[in-house]
Amino acid sequence: MHHTAIIFLEFGAVLVALGVLGALALRVGISPIPLYLLAGLAFGTGGILPLATSEEFISVGAEIGVVLLLLTLGLEYNADELVTSLKSNARAGIVDLVLNAAPGAICALLLGWGPVAAVAMAGVTYATSSGITAKVLSDLGWVGNRETPTVLSLLVFEDLTMAIYLPVLTAMLAGLSLASGAVTVAIALATVSVVLLVALKFGRFIEAFVSSPNNEVLLLKVVGLALLVAGIAQQLQVSAAVGAFLVGIALSGQLAHDALALLEPLRDLFAAVFFVFFGLQTDPTKIGPVAGLAALLAVISMITKLLTGAFAARRAGIAKAGQARAGIALIPRGEFNIVIAGLAVAAGVHPDLGPLAAAYVLILAAFGPLAAKLVQPLITSIAKRTG
Amino acid sequence: MDVEQTALPGIGLRHEFTTQSGKRVGVVSHRTGRRDLVIYDREDPDRVCETVKLNDEEAEALVELLGAPRIVQRLNQLHEQVAGLVSLQLPIPPGSPYVGRPMGDARVRTRTNASIVAVVRAGQVFASPGPDFVFAGNDTVVVVGSADSTAEVADILAHG
Numbered sequence: 001m002h003h004t005a006i007i008f009l010e011f012g013a014v015l016v017a018l019g020v021l022g023a024l025a026l027r028v029g030i031s032p033i034p035l036y037l038l039a040g041l042a043f044g045t046g047g048i049l050p051l052a053t054s055e056e057f058i059s060v061g062a063e064i065g066v067v068l069l070l071l072t073l074g075l076e077y078n079a080d081e082l083v084t085s086l087k088s089n090a091r092a093g094i095v096d097l098v099l100n101a102a103p104g105a106i107c108a109l110l111l112g113w114g115p116v117a118a119v120a121m122a123g124v125t126y127a128t129s130s131g132i133t134a135k136v137l138s139d140l141g142w143v144g145n146r147e148t149p150t151v152l153s154l155l156v157f158e159d160l161t162m163a164i165y166l167p168v169l170t171a172m173l174a175g176l177s178l179a180s181g182a183v184t185v186a187i188a189l190a191t192v193s194v195v196l197l198v199a200l201k202f203g204r205f206i207e208a209f210v211s212s213p214n215n216e217v218l219l220l221k222v223v224g225l226a227l228l229v230a231g232i233a234q235q236l237q238v239s240a241a242v243g244a245f246l247v248g249i250a251l252s253g254q255l256a257h258d259a260l261a262l263l264e265p266l267r268d269l270f271a272a273v274f275f276v277f278f279g280l281q282t283d284p285t286k287i288g289p290v291a292g293l294a295a296l297l298a299v300i301s302m303i304t305k306l307l308t309g310a311f312a313a314r315r316a317g318i319a320k321a322g323q324a325r326a327g328i329a330l331i332p333r334g335e336f337n338i339v340i341a342g343l344a345v346a347a348g349v350h351p352d353l354g355p356l357a358a359a360y361v362l363i364l365a366a367f368g369p370l371a372a373k374l375v376q377p378l379i380t381s382i383a384k385r386t387g
Numbered sequence: 388m389d390v391e392q393t394a395l396p397g398i399g400l401r402h403e404f405t406t407q408s409g410k411r412v413g414v415v416s417h418r419t420g421r422r423d424l425v426i427y428d429r430e431d432p433d434r435v436c437e438t439v440k441l442n443d444e445e446a447e448a449l450v451e452l453l454g455a456p457r458i459v460q461r462l463n464q465l466h467e468q469v470a471g472l473v474s475l476q477l478p479i480p481p482g483s484p485y486v487g488r489p490m491g492d493a494r495v496r497t498r499t500n501a502s503i504v505a506v507v508r509a510g511q512v513f514a515s516p517g518p519d520f521v522f523a524g525n526d527t528v529v530v531v532g533s534a535d536s537t538a539e540v541a542d543i544l545a546h547g
Contacts, residue, residue, distance in 0.1 A: 145433055
């Protein structure tokens with residue numbers, strides 16, 4: 001068979017399978033991310049239907065997926081929000097970082113995977129999935145709740161932390177020496193600060209360049225700019241994802257809103273490809289041995305997120321029930337955790353890291369939203385009794 | 388009455404207040420233009436127990452229902468407080484020379500001593516508009532002043 005024909009057949013089959021899984025996820029009311037991962041496991045090496053030809057094509061698609069994920073994430077925030085969130089929630093943000101990076105880091109160290117894997121695993125357990133959490137909030141009608149701004153500010157804080165963390169991780173994974181690693185991190189931090197500054201002071205010039213009444217032109221300019229900056233960032237060892245995130249932040253207001261609407265279908269397509277690709281890279285037969293460990297890690301990091309949420313909400317003067325809801329909303333893990341694990345897997349940190357992260361995210365991406373649904377009536381009844 | 392404003396990063400803004408009867412009411416303004424009218428639970432005041440999702444048109448209709456009587460009521464109060472003060476609601480006819488021009492161009496206060504206190508447009512009330520407020524056809528202008536001066540304003544708005 002012709003090479004192109006095989007790629008189309010395989011890639012088409014993958015997308016159709018994802019569509020079916022997505023419909024299933026909608027029906028059950030969970031995020032489709034865990035199902036996409038499962039699909040990737042099934043199509044990968046050691047799976048039931050290994051793909052041969054289209055893996056390379058899917059891997060490029062996955063890279064674009066990461067860029068689009070981070071670009072749309074950046075578009076949802078404006079620079080002012082980031083700065084205010086940093087100022088007002090620094091303490092809760094630090095608590096979040098310490099409590100939730102610890103389980104992953106300690107686990108990697110106990111397993112004897114070394115410091116680089118510990119930094120990667122710290123990121124895997126730290127980041128809450130803003131996408132899944134935002135969906136949970138709107139599904140359960142929690143958007144208007146008084147603890148919600150606290151939850152959202154923590155998410156903003158986490159995403160900003162990621163902008164600093166990813167370049168550090170990239171430098172460590174590249175096995176750079178301490179000196180050149182420090183330079184890389186310094187470049188990354190400088191870049192992040194410069195972009196924030198530019199976005200705050202000169203955002204309108206970038207917007208003037210990008211904005212266009214024509215959707216096609218706008219789409220080409222935004223995606224083009226994001227890929228360009230992502231490429232430059234990658235070249236500077238800063239990580240493409242961060243570059244795209246910063247482009248998203250630099251655009252704000254109506255323009256960001258229009259761009260987001262245009263990009264969403266594109267992002268959904270490529271992000272799904274990315275989750276499949278991560279699954280492809282993971283050998284399902286390797287998941288069995290680490291499943292128990294992943295479950296334990298999931299339980300521990302559920303507790304740490306509950307504590308984080310309670311702490312942050314209490315500081316905002318929220319009562320017990322709201323504190324519990326804030327904690328629950330923070331449980332889901334998803335896209336970022338897989339992005340981090342993907343970087344580590346690509347660098348070949350440890351053979352077990354990929355399967356462990358996959359199992360861990362599978363549990364929390366699926367269980368987080370479910371937990372929120374199941375626990376909601378319970379919290380309400382407790383609030384009524386104690387209130 | 389205090390209205391609290393809270394930013395919802397990535398979503399929009401939330402405004403809330405407590406009514407005299409002790410109910411907490413809020414509005415979540417999404418960036419997409421969607422508005423949620425939210426009512427808080429009495430037992431768990433942090434939790435929304437009822438959400439009404441409104442699109443642009445529905446939100447506007449609700450504003451009209453809630454806002455229009457209030458401005459009239461306030462003006463009536465003004466009348467009672469100050470004898471000799473008249474308030475008129477003057478339409479800006481589509482043929483008015485001030486359609487699409489800022490309020491400052493009409494120099495209403497300089498020429499008549501009456502004040503424009505609000506402009507009502509499609510059910511929305513713009514209270515105390517500044518001189519750079521741009522009139523549109525079919526706006527209703529609320530002026531306050533003496534009987535003579537407000538009549539002069541009507542003339543200015545219609546004929547320049």
